[in-house]
Amino acid sequence: MTQHGSTGVSIRSVSKHYDAFRALDDVSLTIAPGEFVSLLGPSGSGKTTLLSILGGFIQPTAGSVRFGDRDVTFTPPHKRDIGIVFQSYALFPHMTVGENVAFALRARRLPKSGWAGKVAGALAMVELSGYENRRISQLSGGQRQRVALARAIVFEPRLILMDEPLSALDKQLRDAMQIELRHLHRRLGATIIYVTHDQREALTMSDRVAILRDGRLVQIDTPERLHDHPADSFVASFIGEAALLPVTRAGPDRVALGGAVLRSGRPLPQAGDLLLAVQTEKLLIDAGDGGDGGDGANRLSGRVSEIIYQGESLKVFLTLDDGTVLSLRQPSHHAARSSVPPVGGRIAVTLHPEDTIIVPRAAA
Ligand SMILES: Nc1ncnc2c1ncn2[C@@H]1O[C@H](COP(=O)(O)OP(=O)(O)OP(=O)(O)O)[C@@H](O)[C@H]1O
Ligand SMILES: [Mg+2]
Known part of the structure; x- marks a missing residue:
């Protein structure tokens, strides 16, 4: 091949x-x-079920699946020619790492002369060079997960299905592997369908992200569109770090929040209860020049109620004068930090109309 x-x-x-x-x-x-x-x-939303249908391990009750122009709805897994990494990575415990990875080549009857090179290449990609002769029982959970990954990519499939392939790795290795998988994707040119419940991981790696809830597809979009144009409050709450605040309609592009009227840069949803989705990073501390930010930004004010130091940033909670609680992120470098008033102090923030995202309340 x-x-x-x-x-x-x-x-x-x-x-x-x-x-x-x-x-x-x-x-x-x-x-x-x-x-x-x-x-x-979220857990139980149907991600693994959908991936299992794509892999051919379970059959849908209704509907169809095509790979290219080929209907594969009832094609058995071994005739689909896809690379698969599942949540429970089924490695052969009695075989070595090298044998496990080469198994994918053997199953496809690729010439034996090329195996060693391909296996070494795949192991290098998952940072397990030199582990060929180790037994699976001698590996950590994260190392086993990487062997499973190597086995799925070693034959350079045109479609790869992955179900939380990085979940057993610690954060540092996971971050590195995310970037590695992105590069691998570019290099192989393969189509990849990747299951995760980690939104940051999905945003980091994907061209598009499909949001599932209770077995239904709620929205599929680019990471940026999902962030800036969430279809409803469920998507908004699932992406980023949003506070969702009930607001009332106050004009074609305006809503009322407590005593303030906020302008949104886009038309409001037609019907239903409205919520303002405020992402923490979109709220900016007002420099206090008394203006409106100069560009028609919305202004809110209140008191600082709590400050949490989180390393690269501070999370600052503020309580608006009507009791609404919001939070914002402020970089932890000195210049940014010094503009945060102490707990109890007054604070004014701006929210750009383009960042004033109004969503319909998702059905319960
Ligand atoms: N064989 C089965 N019989 C009955 N219900 C099932 C079966 N397999 C899955 N389910 C149910 O279908 C729903 C979707 O399961 P699925 O494994 O697809 O969720 P998931 O999104 O992958 O969740 P997680 O993030 O926890 O892995 C769950 O409520 C699950 O209990
Ligand atoms: Mg699952």
Whole structure:
């Protein structure tokens, strides 16, 4: 298999029911060849179920799956030719690391002469060079996870499915592997579908992120669009570090929050209860020149109620005069820190209209 390339994936109205329970409910999603798409959602939202359907391990109750122009809805896993890393990485405990990785090559009947080089290359990619002869039982959980990753990529598949492949790694290695996976994705040109419940991981690696909730697809968009144009309060609460505050309609592009009227840079949702989604990093401490920020920024004021030092930044809680609590992030370097009033002190903040994001309340 020297031919490279990638496969587009088309998921059409896929449902998976267990008796009356809907693990997946009418999910449709088209993934372009070479795209990196993450499935993000809370525990039990259907991520693994959807990935298992793509892998051929379970069959949908309704709907279809295509790889390119090939309908694979009922194709068994071994005929799908995809690289897979699952939540429970099924390695062969009685084989060495090298044998485990080479197994993917053997299963595809690739010429034996090329195995050693490919195995060494895949192990280097997951930072396990020289581990060929170790037994699986002699590895840590994170190392086993990386062997599983090496086995999934060693034959350079055109489609790779990964279910939380980095969950057992410590933060430093996870951060490094995220970047490594991004590079790997570019190098292989493969389509990658990646399950995670870590929103930062999804934003770091993906071209687009699909948000699942209770078996339904709520929104699929680029990280930036998800952040700036969340479809509803569920997405807004799941992405970033947003406070969601009930507001009332006060004009075509205006809402009232406590005593203040805020302008949004975009039209308000047509109907329903409205919430203001304020991301901590969008609130800026007002320099106190008495203006409105010079660009029509919204202004809010209150008192500092708590300051938490978190290393690279401070999280500053403020209580508005009507009792609403908000928080903002301030870099911890000296210049930024010195503009934070002490606890109990008055504070004024600005929120740019483009950062004044109003979302409809998600159904319960
Ligand atoms: N074989 C099964 N029979 C009945 N219910 C199932 C079965 N498999 C999964 N479910 C249910 O379907 C829902 C979705 O499960 P799934 O494993 O897809 O969640 P997930 O999003 O991957 O969660 P996590 O982040 O915890 O891995 C869950 O409520 C789960 O209990
Ligand atoms: Mg899962």
